[in-house]
Amino acid sequence: MNGTDTQERVRFGHGIVPARLGSLSFLVSTRALSVCAVLIGLCAVVGVVSLAVGRYPLTIAEVLQALGGGAEGIQRTVVVEWRLPRAAAALLFGAALGVSGAIFQSLTRNPLGSPDIIGFASGSYTGALVVIILIGGGYLQVAAGALVGGCLTAALVYVLAYRGGVQGFRLIIVGIAVSAMLSALNTWMLIRASLEVALSAAVWGAGTLNGIGWSQMVPATAVLAVFFIAAAFLARPMRLLELGDDASRALGVRTERARLSLVVLGVGFTATVTAAAGPISFISLAAPQIARRLTGSASVTMGASAVMGAFLLAAADFLAQHGFTLFLGRETTLPVGVMTVSIGGLYLIWLIIREARKGV
Amino acid sequence: MSSTIAPATATAPVGAPSTAGGIEQASPPGERGRPVRGVAHxxxxxxxxxxxxxAVLVVVTLASVAIGARSIPLDEVLRALQSAPVYDEAIIVWELRIPRTIMGLAVGVALGVAGALIQAMTRNPLADPGILGVNAGAAFAVAIGITVFGAGSISGYMWFAFAGALVVTVLVYLIGSAGYGPATPVRLTxxxxxxxxxxxxxxxxxxLLNPNTFDQMRYWQAGSVVGRGLELLWPVLPFFALGLLCAVLVARPLNAVAMGDDLARSLGANVAVTRVLVIVAVTVLAGGATALAGPIGFVGLMVPHVARWIVGPDQRWILAYTVVxxxxxxxxxxxIGRIAAPPGELPVGIVTAFVGAPVLILLVRRKRASGL
Incomplete structure (x- = not known):
């Protein structure tokens, strides 16, 4: 350690500096750090703006005043009771989906990897459809149905793919097979239902933050907080697992255990968000890839994916709520899932083209 | 196709290129480094x-003409085939069963071959014919057709679907190949x-904003081969022929491409031409199939995997098996869709997954299931 001061400094690569914190020391990419900082700033801007815009418009100053607790009456009700839970949900859920996507893309080493591949999305949709179409139920029942359906499906896929350890390729194929069956079942249920019920099921299926209040946000936040802490501990094993089972085992990772914990964690993130807001698609697919391209890192990372996901979902929800009003002068609210796929997709296209222009 | 296979190449391509490294390599973490052979050595x-x-295909085809809401014994079928559609059985056979069987045959071949080609080119086991945007383009165009132009039947949807599929695939290729260098499989994906x-x-x-469109789309998106007269098939057949011709041309180069672009080039394969031919084939095959039957998933994804497990990594055999x-x-x-839920029918797009998925799971649980 002391030798490096007098000798030539170790160079870890362009823009990568070692950071020391007491006895801890780790490498930090300045580019990743600055990208994350900018994204966090953008998240804050989008968050505050979405608190201000709406049928009861407020100035930014009024919003900040209400957030600081210095406002009373309607101003406080609008900001803290009505708009804040939704804005917070967008940021939090976006971050959760981003991390979940990073986990699955890293585990499968496939840019198409997402919790969907182990059947979670179609399973939770099946659960919700059963509740909406066959049983009939309110928000809580639908959330419970989605949770049960998704987790049962994920467990089923894991068990079916298990044969003395889970091999990535087998997991993918079994996931595809089970998902295909469930989405066929979903299509069938949608055909059999009356148009009205099918439409409301389709709105849930697109993923929407309409009707999110504190009563849904508080439990979701508590659960997600636990998951985020667990994710921080698993970030290192996740990176090492990408080296392959043999190499990561040699570096001290218990591969099978780490992989199972990561799968459980990834599913946990998605399950919580899906139960609360429906299957908001594409964030978990796009956020890690966009973040990887912005930070210039070698593979997907949890932190940058989380911030990117938060920004994507917050921006998408703002447009879903106010896009029609702002651009067409028509008051229509779309499910946010519709916006996430459109915006995330457009951005991904732009990134691919830009990357190609630079000849990377 | 089998006549083009020279005996000397039986052992040539070894599969599972171990593309280790970053997440950018869209390669499955399969059983690496080992030559993967199929069941048939x-x-x-x-x-x-x-x-x-x-033989199985022939049996299934005959069964498809015989079985339905009104079962017709095989000797009756044969008698009906020799007569004009004048009495009940003959009308059922000629007007209902034969068109949907031929439709199933054509759509099945097209989807299967498209899936095999796209998996081979992208070297990604998750790739299905829809990966180049065929299904999304077709669905988008059909939604526009219903909402704006008031299309209301399969013959109305068909050309919207086909045009949407073609235009979107071209767009995907343009985006994937923007800038310097050719379109790589990862960028295309x-x-x-x-x-x-x-x-x-x-x-x-x-x-969601137009309930009428939603109502029509939910039936179209289930995928079906019923109620399409053969007159819808004829204009699409030349496209299918073009696609199959491309498939025959690229089968051999794709064996080289499986080992990675650089190695393929040094083996004398023209990677860029192969890629364009594959994209043309996938577009016309999957686009045509989607135009005829709606987005039927899973066939293009599953059958190539099964074929690969039977015959090993040689694309020519995989394609031949996929066609069957x-x-x-x-x-x-x-x-099965005809007899599963009497008195109604289940659309074929729903049943394929229920028939195919258990087979796929059983197969992948065997020891020797191989990656790409």
Whole structure:
């Protein structure tokens, strides 16, 4: 350690500096750090703006005043009771989906990897459809149905793919097979239902933050907080697992255990968000890839994916709520899932083209 | 196709290129480094297997003409085939059963071959014919057709679907190949996924804002081969022929491409031309199939995997087996759909998954299931 001061400094690569914190020391990419900082700033801007815009418009100053607790009456009700839970949900859920996507893309080493591949999305949709179409139920029942359906499906896929350890390729194929069956079942249920019920099921299926209040946000936040802490501990094993089972085992990772914990964690993130807001698609697919391209890192990372996901979902929800009003002068609210796929997709296209222009 | 296979190449390509490294390499963490052989080890066994497959296809085809809400014994079927559609059985056979069987045959072959080609080119086991945006483009165009132009039947949807599929695939290729250098499989895949996402978002928005469109789309999206007269098939057949011709041309180069672009080039394969031909083939095959039957998933994804496990990594055999096995899956799914939920019918797109998925799971749980 002391030798490096007098000798030539170790160079870890362009823009990568070692950071020391007491006895801890780790490498930090300045580019990743600055990208994350900018994204966090953008998240804050989008968050505050979405608190201000709406049928009861407020100035930014009024919003900040209400957030600081210095406002009373309607101003406080609008900001803290009505708009804040939704804005917070967008940021939090976006971050959760981003991390979940990073986990699955890293585990499968496939840019198409997402919790969907182990059947979670179609399973939770099946659960919700059963509740909406066959049983009939309110928000809580639908959330419970989605949770049960998704987790049962994920467990089923894991068990079916298990044969003395889970091999990535087998997991993918079994996931595809089970998902295909469930989405066929979903299509069938949608055909059999009356148009009205099918439409409301389709709105849930697109993923929407309409009707999110504190009563849904508080439990979701508590659960997600636990998951985020667990994710921080698993970030290192996740990176090492990408080296392959043999190499990561040699570096001290218990591969099978780490992989199972990561799968459980990834599913946990998605399950919580899906139960609360429906299957908001594409964030978990796009956020890690966009973040990887912005930070210039070698593979997907949890932190940058989380911030990117938060920004994507917050921006998408703002447009879903106010896009029609702002651009067409028509008051229509779309499910946010519709916006996430459109915006995330457009951005991904732009990134691919830009990357190609630079000849990377 | 089997006649083009020279005996000397039986052991040539070893599969599972170990593309270690970053997440950018869209390669499955399969059983690396080991030559993956199928169940059928040599060409004699493979040929026999192919013959058996053809026999199964014939049986399934006959069954498809005989079985339905009104079962017709085989001797009746044969008698009806020799007569004009003048009495009940003959009308059922000629006007209902034969068109849907031929439709299933054509759509099955097209989807299967498209799936085999796209998996071979992208070297990604998750790739299906929809990955280049075919399904999303078709659905988007159909939604526009219903909402704006008032299309209301399969013959109305068909050309919207086909045009949407073609235009979107071309767009995906342009995005994937923008800038310097040729379109790499990873960039094509990501471009396809991204554009499909944008379009499906818009499609969902359109359908959620127009209940009538939603109502029609939910039936179209289930996928079906019923109620399409053969007159719809004829204009699409030249496209299918073009696609199959491309498939025959690229089968051999794709064996080289499986080892990675650089190695393929040094083996004398023209990677860029191969890629363009594959994209043309996938577009016209999957686009045509989707135009005829709606988005039927899973056939193009599953059958190539099954074929690969039977015959090993040689693309020529995989394609030959796919041509036979894909319509077997589609037609048997259609038969099951007719008798599973009387008095109604289940659309074939729903049944394929229920027939195919258990087979796929059983197969992948075997020890020797191979990656790409």
């Amino acid at each position: 040599n060409n004699a066994v493979r040929s026999l297997g192919l013959l058996a497959g053809v 990501l471009a396809g996924v991204a554009l499909a996402a944008v379009l499906s978002g818009i499609t969902t928005a359109i359908t 096995l894909a319509p077997v899956l589609l037609i048997s799914a259609d038969i």
